[in-house]
Amino acid sequence: MPRRIVIIGAHAAGVDAASAARKTDRTADITLVTEEKHCGYSRCGLPFVIGGQIPSFPSLIVFLPSYFQMMKLNLKTETKATSIDTTNKTVEATDKNGKTEAIPYDSLIISTGASSFMPPIKGKEKQGIYSLRTLEDGEKIDAAIKKGGKTAVVMGAGLIGLETAIALKERGLKVTVIEMLPQILPQMLDPDLAKGAQEMLEQKGINIQTGKPVEEILGAEKATGVLAGGQQFDGDLIVSAFGVRANTQLAANAGIALGDTKAIKTNARMETSVKDVYAVGDCAESTHIVTQKPTLMQFGTVAVRHGKVSGINAAGGYALFTGVLGSSVSRLYETDVGSTGLTDGAAQRARIETVTGTITSKTKADYYPGALPIKVKLVVEKESQRIIGAQIIGGEEVTQRINAISFAIQKQMTARELAKADTAYAPPVCETWEPLVLAAEMVMMKLR
C-alpha cells in the first residue's frame, strides 16, 4: 500500500512539503487539505498588488491547479480540518457542503499557518477594520480604496504595516501609522537604524506616530478612527497590522506539544511531540542559530525550508533543518531595509555582551554618478568576536549583503575575519572598501 501523507494547509510550507515528499517517494498518496479557496499564493506580494506594482491578485498564485496535477497531489480546497486523531492516525475534515470524512495518514504535516492578531482593544469588534493576511483581505482593501477611501490609519509599524502603508500612499491616500513602541520595525532594527528608516518614510509623506499604544477603535458601528496615546486619528480605512499568531488550536487539541514561543514545538527533523506528525511554517518553532533557543520566525523563506525538510522526512527520507537567523528584507520605496541574526537589543535580552560597528558609505565608487547611501550596523559578541547580527539600510544590494552576513554568522566568522575578507569591486556596483568590511573594521577598533 502506498504511504499516505496528509498535509493540513496549502501555502508556502504545505506545498513545498508536498513537493519534497513527492520527490522522495514517487508512489506516495499525498493529500493537501485547506479551508481556503485560493492556495499556493504569495502573501508577501499582497502589498504590491494594492500598491499597483503587480497587476492583479491572481498574479500572486504561484502554484496553479496544473502544478498539483503534475505532481500528483490530491488538493482539497474549502475543506476544514477539524480534528486530528493521533492514535488512529486520521484527520477529520469537513468540506464546503458540510460533508465530513476521516482522512487516514501514515505521516501528517501540520502547516496551519498564522492569523492576523488583534489585541483586546476597546471597539475591536467594529466593522470595517481591515487586515492584510489573505488574498481576500487584499481584495477588500482594494475595494475600499476604489469606493473612495481617502485616509487610512495603519496600526502597527512592523514590515506588513509599513508595506501596507506605502501601498495605500501609492494609491493616493493620506496615511498615518500608529506604533506602540518608540520605534518602527522593532523586530528587525535597533532604534538608531529605525530612526533613519522612519525619517525616510516621513519624507515620503507618511505620518508615523511611535510610542502611541492604540487605546480604542472609534466610530459608531463602522470603525472611523483610533484613539492612540490620547490622540485621535481619523481614517476611512482602519488597518490592523499588529502581527500574526500561530494557528495551533488544532494541534493543541490533539495533544501535540506547544513550545516556549506558543507555537508548535519541533525538533530538527520538524517532528512534533507526536510520532509521524510534523509541523512547519508560521505555526512551527525553529531553533535560532545564534542563541540555540526555540524561536518563531514567520517568514516565507523559513516556511519553504521547513516544508522541504518535513516533506523528505514524512516520505521516509532523512533531512535536518539547520535553524534560523531571521534574515529578512523589505523594499520601502527606493530604500531596502534588511536584517539578520540578533539586533543589539535582542542580544542584550539574550544576555550576550556585544560590540557594534555602524558605518555609512555608498553603493558605488564615490565618483560614479548615482551612488546611493548605505548604512551597515554589525553586532558582534564581545568575547568570541563572532558576528551575531547585522542591519542594513541602503539603496542597492542590501538583500545579498544580508545573505553574506547570514553565511558569516552561520559559519562563525569573526569581526577580524570579515575586516580582512576578499570582496569584489567595480566602480558602478560598489566601493573599493566594501561597507561590510568597514563596519567590521569599526568593531575591531572598538575591541582594541
Add this chain to the structure above:
Amino acid sequence: MPRRIVIIGAHAAGVDAASAARKTDRTADITLVTEEKHCGYSRCGLPFVIGGQIPSFPSLIVFLPSYFQMMKLNLKTETKATSIDTTNKTVEATDKNGKTEAIPYDSLIISTGASSFMPPIKGKEKQGIYSLRTLEDGEKIDAAIKKGGKTAVVMGAGLIGLETAIALKERGLKVTVIEMLPQILPQMLDPDLAKGAQEMLEQKGINIQTGKPVEEILGAEKATGVLAGGQQFDGDLIVSAFGVRANTQLAANAGIALGDTKAIKTNARMETSVKDVYAVGDCAESTHIVTQKPTLMQFGTVAVRHGKVSGINAAGGYALFTGVLGSSVSRLYETDVGSTGLTDGAAQRARIETVTGTITSKTKADYYPGALPIKVKLVVEKESQRIIGAQIIGGEEVTQRINAISFAIQKQMTARELAKADTAYAPPVCETWEPLVLAAEMVMMKLR
C-alpha cells in the same frame, strides 16, 4: 628620530599603505615617490570616463593634494625611483629636473604596480596603438575618438578589453574584440558562462572574435588594423588589452626575490625576501585561499588590502594578510558578471576534483514586474564538499552574491550547508529560494 617610511608608487596600494602607516605611527616621516604626474586616481574608472558615465578624467582622482597634506605625507610626483640600496637602506630617485637624491628609509614599501603588456607581435612598434592603464592613456583614447575615429579593434577579451570595447561602442564606434582563447573573460569564467556573456555583448552590437591569435599589427607607420587568425580587421583605433605585467625590475635589480608568478614574493606580512622591504599591489604576490599557493591578483581591492597590511607593519605594527580569492565583478551594459575562488577550469589545473552546479533563476519573485535573469555556477571540491568557487551573471545584486560566496569559501562552507542557509526574501528583491541555495542544491543532487 622619527621612523622614515618610503613608499614607491602612489596609487591604491601606495596611498593606502601611507594612510595605514600614518594611523599606526603619528610621528613617522612618510614619503611617497611616483614618476607619474597624477596619482591616487582610480584606474578602474577609466573606461567609464571614455564611455561618458563619468564626466571627466580628473573626477577619478580619489586622493587630492589636500589628502596628502592632511595626513602629513610627503608626496614627490614626477620623480622616478631608479635603484634601491638595501644595505644602506636608501632609494635613489631622480626628479623631472634631473636632480637625483638618495632617500633614506627605515621601512620601504614597493608599490610599483604593473604596466600594459604587449606580446612580441609583428608591427607592435607601430604608432597609434592605444592601451588603457593610465589617466593619460584614457585621454589619448578620448582625443582619438574626438578626432573622428569611427572603428576600433580591441585586442584581448579580459575585463579591461571588454570594458573598453563597451566604452568605445557607447561613443558610437564600430567595435571588434579579438581574443586568442576560445572564450571571453578566461580568468573569471568557465566556457559555459562565458558563452552567455559573449552572446549578450554580441546582441549589443560588439563583434567578438574568439580563438583568433593576433599575428600582426597592420598599417604603414600608424596601426590601421590587425591580422588575427588569418583574418584582417581594420580599425581607426587599435587598442592593446593583452593584460598587464608586474613592474618588478627595480626590486629584482636590488636583489629582492621574485616568486613563481614572476611578481615580487611576499609573506603574510607583505614582507619581501629583504628585511624591512615590503611589496604590495599589482607588483606583489599573494597566497590563494583555496590552493594555498602563490598567486597574482591584480585588483584594486587586493591592492588596498595589501597596502593597509604593509603600512601597519612598516610603521611598527603587526598585521597579517589573509590571502585572496580573486573576487571580481564588472558591469557590462546592464549585466553584472562576477567571479570568486576557482573556476572549474582553474580547479582542474590545480588537480582538484570538482562537482559543479549551475542554475538559472530570476532576481525578483516570478510575478514581480522587472525580474531579471540570473545564472549561478558553483564549483565544489568533491571529496570535502566545500565550495571553492562561483561565477554569476545577472541583472541585479551579483556583486554581493559574489561576496557572500567569498565569505563562504573563506569559512569553508560546504555545499550542504549552503543548500540549507537562511536567506532573506521580499518579492521586489529576490525569489523565495535564493539562486545561490538552488545552485548548492544542484551540487548536492549530483553528489548523491
